[in-house]
Amino acid sequence: MLPALACVALVLALIHQALGPAASPLEADPGGLAPRRSKPLAVAPTPPYAAILAAPIFAPNRINGDAGLSANAGAGTAAPAGSLSLVGVAIGPRSASAVLRGTDGSTRVVRRGERIGGWRVVAVNSASVRLSGAEGPLTLPLVPNDKSVQP
Incomplete structure (x- = not known):
């Protein structure tokens, strides 16, 4: 009964x-007020791409951590x-992805196929990373420390 x-x-x-009365048209704005003009949108200029890479937002000190490791990237001599x-x-x-640290303490995240210091990343697994370069193949084992998080 209630639904009926x-x-x-x-x-x-x-x-x-x-069937009710038609809606009345909206009244015009009261006189004395000028129409509002929209302000142009101000956009800050984007810095050059090199400047963005020089101060990565996820680095704790905003210094490019790749600087020491990628200096020889793509060069003929391997580190x-x-x-x-x-x-x-x-x-x-x-x-x-693998996190590699150079002797200067800088770190870099690399994936398979990327180059770092004259080496090319061949494979990344849970315990090591395999590199290839002019000196031949190289396997770097994962270096545990006291702060390591084990799965």
């Missing part, structure tokens, strides 16, 4: 809206094998 009464009430409201160490690995369903 609700339907009847809605039908009566619809009829009242359809000595002892100049890099593997300090972290992140493995996802579609890709894996």
Whole structure:
């Protein structure tokens, strides 16, 4: 019974809206006010791409951590094998990344196929990263420390 009464009430409201007086047009703005003009949008100029890379937002000190490691990237001479160490690995369903540290303490995140200090990353797994370069293949084991988080 209640749904039938609700339907009847809605039908009566619809009829009242359809047959009721037409809405009056909106009154014009009162005189004396000038129309509002929109202000132009001010956009700050974007710095050059090199300047953006020089101060990465995710680096704690806003200094490019790749500076020491990528100086020889793509060059013909490879960095000595002892100049890099593997300090972290992140493995996802579609890709894996390795965190490498140079002797100067700078770090860089690399993926398979990328170059670092004359070495090319061949593979990244949970315990090591394999590199290839002019000196031949190189496997860097993961260096655990006291602050390591084990899965």
